[in-house]
Amino acid sequence: MTTLHAAPHTAADDDAIIEIRDLRKSFGQTEVLKGISLSAHRGDVISLIGSSGSGKSTLLRCLNLLETPSAGTLRLLGEPLPFRERGGQREPADRRQLRRLRARLGMVFQGFNLWPHLTLEANVMEAPVQVLGRSRDAARAEARRLLERVGLHHLRDAYPATLSGGQQQRGAIARALAMSPEVLLFDEPTSALDPELVGEVLAVIRDLAEEGRTMLIVTHEMQFAADVANRVIFLDQGEIAAEGPPDQVFGSTRTERLTRFLGTAALT
Amino acid sequence: MTERRLPPHRLALIAAAVGGIALLATTLRWDWLPEYREAILGGLWLTLTLLVTTSVAGFLLAIPLGLVQVRGPRPLAWLARGFCTLIRGTPLLLQVWLLYYGLGSLFPYLPGVRQSWLWPYLTDPWPYAFLALTISFAGYEGEVMRGAFAGVPKGELEAARSLGMHPFTILRRIWLPRAVQRVLPTLNGELIIQLKATPLVATIAAVDAYAVFGRIRQETLMVYEPLLLMALIYLVLAGLITLAFGALERRWSRHSGEP
Numbered sequence: 001m002t003t004l005h006a007a008p009h010t011a012a013d014d015d016a017i018i019e020i021r022d023l024r025k026s027f028g029q030t031e032v033l034k035g036i037s038l039s040a041h042r043g044d045v046i047s048l049i050g051s052s053g054s055g056k057s058t059l060l061r062c063l064n065l066l067e068t069p070s071a072g073t074l075r076l077l078g079e080p081l082p083f084r085e086r087g088g089q090r091e092p093a094d095r096r097q098l099r100r101l102r103a104r105l106g107m108v109f110q111g112f113n114l115w116p117h118l119t120l121e122a123n124v125m126e127a128p129v130q131v132l133g134r135s136r137d138a139a140r141a142e143a144r145r146l147l148e149r150v151g152l153h154h155l156r157d158a159y160p161a162t163l164s165g166g167q168q169q170r171g172a173i174a175r176a177l178a179m180s181p182e183v184l185l186f187d188e189p190t191s192a193l194d195p196e197l198v199g200e201v202l203a204v205i206r207d208l209a210e211e212g213r214t215m216l217i218v219t220h221e222m223q224f225a226a227d228v229a230n231r232v233i234f235l236d237q238g239e240i241a242a243e244g245p246p247d248q249v250f251g252s253t254r255t256e257r258l259t260r261f262l263g264t265a266a267l268t
Numbered sequence: 269m270t271e272r273r274l275p276p277h278r279l280a281l282i283a284a285a286v287g288g289i290a291l292l293a294t295t296l297r298w299d300w301l302p303e304y305r306e307a308i309l310g311g312l313w314l315t316l317t318l319l320v321t322t323s324v325a326g327f328l329l330a331i332p333l334g335l336v337q338v339r340g341p342r343p344l345a346w347l348a349r350g351f352c353t354l355i356r357g358t359p360l361l362l363q364v365w366l367l368y369y370g371l372g373s374l375f376p377y378l379p380g381v382r383q384s385w386l387w388p389y390l391t392d393p394w395p396y397a398f399l400a401l402t403i404s405f406a407g408y409e410g411e412v413m414r415g416a417f418a419g420v421p422k423g424e425l426e427a428a429r430s431l432g433m434h435p436f437t438i439l440r441r442i443w444l445p446r447a448v449q450r451v452l453p454t455l456n457g458e459l460i461i462q463l464k465a466t467p468l469v470a471t472i473a474a475v476d477a478y479a480v481f482g483r484i485r486q487e488t489l490m491v492y493e494p495l496l497l498m499a500l501i502y503l504v505l506a507g508l509i510t511l512a513f514g515a516l517e518r519r520w521s522r523h524s525g526e527p
């Protein structure tokens with residue numbers, strides 16, 4: 001493993017907002033993540049890049065436990081996350097803790113995943129009302145403010161199916177923001193979009209980065225990854241193959257594996 | 269499932285039906301109607317009550333039946349699958365008879381039942397009719413709901429989980445509404461089938477609309493007129509169900525984003 005910039009993986013990295021050590025994940029016999037260690041601090045914007053099938057989505061999904069890691073330790077927002085075995089399955093030991101932590105980690109999916117039976121505004125209000133117990137009025141006011149922010153205020157009463165992909169994704173970002181998350185996880189937020197719609201979504205994410213939000217972004221947009229991040233992690237076959245500030249990772253010292261990947265990904 | 273709006277050929281059919289009815293009304297004998305008005309309304313009432321209560325109760329049962337088949341736990345999933353297979357694989361008439369003649373004839377042997385406040389109900393046919401039609405509807409709709417729950421895109425549920433929602437909240441706010449939205453078009457047809465299944469209760473001496481017309485035919489010795497009126501009544505009921513669902517679907521499925 002070539003680590004250009006070794007993150008401080010000390011045992012007491014207390015101000016790390018996400019810290020994972022030696023995280024492994026297998027699906028059946030195939031090991032998809034082969035011992036990943038990384039930590040993210042408040043204000044970090046980390047781009048996760050790597051070829052298709054290298055395990056980027058799996059890593060991101062392990063961070064909010066949509067997938068349960070097969071091995072390794074996980075600290076989220078300063079809390080260690082214990083696991084237990086149940087019926088031969090590993091699972092988070094404390095479901096309530098898990099929900100509490102998830103509420104503080106926002107996730108934005110490649111396929112938007114807005115709820116089609118609710119209007120845009122209702123989509124954004126749903127979790128604050130149901131999870132945080134906000135009043136509908138307060139949640140609605142906040143939803144409108146957020147939709148305004150992502151440029152969708154005029155579409156707040158529209159249903160997702162009537163919106164363009166870019167609008168749906170901006171709506172999904174607003175939905176995640178409504179929980180005031182301390183970390184935002186993006187899994188290829190623009191990969192399902194027509195090329196002409198990519199820009200509007202990247203602009204919103206860039207805006208969030210400038211605000212100092214902590215974010216992990218899986219992306220195939222290399223230029224964007226380099227621009228927006230203070231750290232780039234290159235994942236190759238389930239391992240971190242390179243890690244560091246963008247100018248280092250993409251710079252002259254880039255590894256052979258990364259060069260090969262960038263050759264196929266066409267750095268624009 | 270076919271489109272259930274009102275295309276031109278439907279309108280033509282309706283016009284033909286209205287014309288036919290007018291012809292029948294003037295050429296056939298209807299003088300027995302006033303005498304049996306009360307009985308017909310009573311039978312219609314039982315048919316409607318049975319239809320509404322059994323499909324509501326059956327559908328409420330179908331929700332857990334479908335859910336456990338998709339989500340587990342395993343043993344419950346097997347039980348639910350077994351129940352649905354059994355109900356769907358046997359004639360409803362058999363289920364009605366098994367409950368009425370089978371279960372019904374066991375009750376008197378249970379100690380204390382004859383003296384209990386339940387006894388008058390247990391000797392009546394309608395609790396058995398209700399039960400048989402309810403489990404039948406539950407069996408069919410359990411299977412339908414299984415498909416509907418399984419068909420809700422996983423990402424929508426993951427989005428809910430990623431926001432920290434409680435599994436029960438996800439079911440109540442996202443999974444169930446989305447599943448119901450998907451079964452709405454099917455449910456229309458299933459309800460009409462349920463309507464047409466209700467006459468079977470006449471075989472255990474429940475006096476529904478069908479049974480009333482049977483009695484009228486026996487007593488008046490008329491062949492066609494009671495049958496025609498009965499057909500018309502069922503047709504109108506089926507039409508009303510379809511109309512109601514058309515309205516519901518326009519409200520509910522419009523935004524599902526599915527073809």
Ligand SMILES: Nc1ncnc2c1ncn2[C@@H]1O[C@H](COP(=O)(O)OP(=O)(O)OP(=O)(O)O)[C@@H](O)[C@H]1O
Binds near residue numbers: 051052053055059
């Ligand atoms: N639920 C699953 N069951 C079995 N295998 C899986 C599952 N999820 C992912 N995999 C496998 O794990 C590997 C990594 O998948 P992952 O989705 O994490 O890759 P990725 O880096 O996100 O790729 P992409 O750029 O295509 O999104 C792939 O080989 C994939 O087939």
Ligand SMILES: [Mg+2]
Binds near residue numbers: 056058187
């Ligand atoms: Mg992926």
